[in-house]
């Protein structure tokens with residue numbers, strides 16, 4: 001089968017190549033990939049020489065760095081179940097209804113963080129922060145391929161018998177990323193509150209849409225690049241006030257103080273950018289007693305004034321990683337199926353109109369890196385789905 005592999009961690013780029021189709025083992029499901037999406041992690045892997053942290057992460061479970069073997073990258077996708085492992089019969093014996101189990105021909109996606117199932121976190125409902133997590137597409141073979149094999153418990157059913165009607169593959173391809181945004185909004189509890197969302201990449205834009213859906217009272221957003229296009233999307237997604245902070249955040253600070261009278265700040269800040277200046281903005285904007293939720297990942301350690309920013313203001317900080325297994329997924333499916341505020345249609349606006357073959361990966365990554373698209377999708381098995 002065709003795939004995109006990272007052959008050498010110390011050289012930029014990927015390798016488009018042919019490998020044997022993966023075998024499906026006990027308790028596993030083999031999925032034919034309809035559409036796969038690209039996220040920030042994939043861009044870091046593509047430009048690995050500029051991102052030493054991702055090289056370190058990809059070597060995390062190796063005895064020594066030289067033990068690295070080429071990995072198929074990619075972790076956002078949707079597809080059709082091609083084959084289920086040999087425990088399928090045991091499952092049938094349990095007499096479960098067909099509509100809750102994954103069978104051949106079903107339309108699915110998957111949680112690509114594979115928790116160990118044994119550590120104290122896994123055993124207490126916190127598998128999303130498992131200390132032994134393996135991520136498919138980072139530590140194990142991922143989904144930039146015609147087929148991917150995933151443990152059955154990580155497979156998420158999107159439509160029985162190949163029913164693509166509720167969640168189109170253009171959106172089904174990036175539910176991993178949408179899940180990060182849903183998890184952020186769940187943790188932030190934005191209902192009835194004023195919210196500032198810092199950074200309007202795909203995750204910030206999705207968080208804007210969700211904050212509106214979850215009943216935020218006023219939504220401020222900030223961005224520093226491509227502002228015309230991103231602010232247009234943000235307004236359509238429910239943002240009330242948009243601020244270009246490329247040169248200064250003074251106007252943003254002034255407007256928040258003027259509008260959030262009495263509290264001198266917003267109830268909740270969602271930091272989605274990882275930009276060093278956004279951390280200063282976050283703790284400047286949050287009201288005393290408010291909450292700052294951190295999802296963005298700074299490239300380097302950030303120097304920070306904890307006394308003024310956190311202690312004296314009594315601020316709560318929450319970090320968000322991955323998606324809760326599987327509460328976040330269940331919530332996300334309900335949101336998509338209810339389709340309030342045109343959620344599915346609006347999410348599809350984030351995706352570049354044309355889909356790419358795996359062999360066109362250079363063009364695809366250059367398009368993303370140049371900022372010409374927010375999200376784009378690969379169709380490794382063209383013909384099944386036009387994109």
Ligand SMILES: [Zn+2]
Nearest residue numbers: 039040041075
């Ligand atoms: Zn990702």
Ligand SMILES: [Zn+2]
Nearest residue numbers: 116119122130
């Ligand atoms: Zn674990």
